Amino acid sequence: MKYTLPELKFATNALEPIIDAKTMEIHHQKHHGAYIANLNKALEGLEAFETWSIEDILENLDKLPEDVKGAVRNNGGGHYNHTLFWESITPGGKPMSEAFKVKLEATFGSLHGFREAFKEAALKRFGSGWAWLVLDGESLKVISTPNQDAPLSDGLKELLGLDVWEHAYYLNYQNRRADYIEAFWSIVDWEVVESRL
């Protein structure tokens, strides 16, 4: 399968001032675009994987030939994670349901407790990576992954991810990753997040 760059569901300037147009443009076209180009290149000529979805591939990295495994893990994860990310954000955000709020409160004590756990995961990820709200079986968990590793590869179901690579926020926030994390809450589309349950 040749992977292609998914269209954004909003204009590149629609998330301002939370995420600036230039960052969105470079992030989507150049960074995500490069993950896709490199993923396609890594899988070139591997006919056995032509019918596999990106999910199939990330769930079965061990089945890939040794010489392309690293490239597919990084670039396939890059494609998958960014696709989830773009779908999870929307101008102005969309509120979470009462039922989901109750679920978060049951796990993290309060909505504030959830946000603090997520913020900590995002802040403590040294270097590049992601913070996630995932389902582990029936349980909600907050985790972080390095580089472009996808929770799916560890048997987890992604509900919400935040890209904390510097390319995601540096133009607008420079070294202020905490401010970027805080601002992120105002653009989360909880309808999409909950639809993944």
Ligand code: MN
């Ligand atoms: Mn990114």
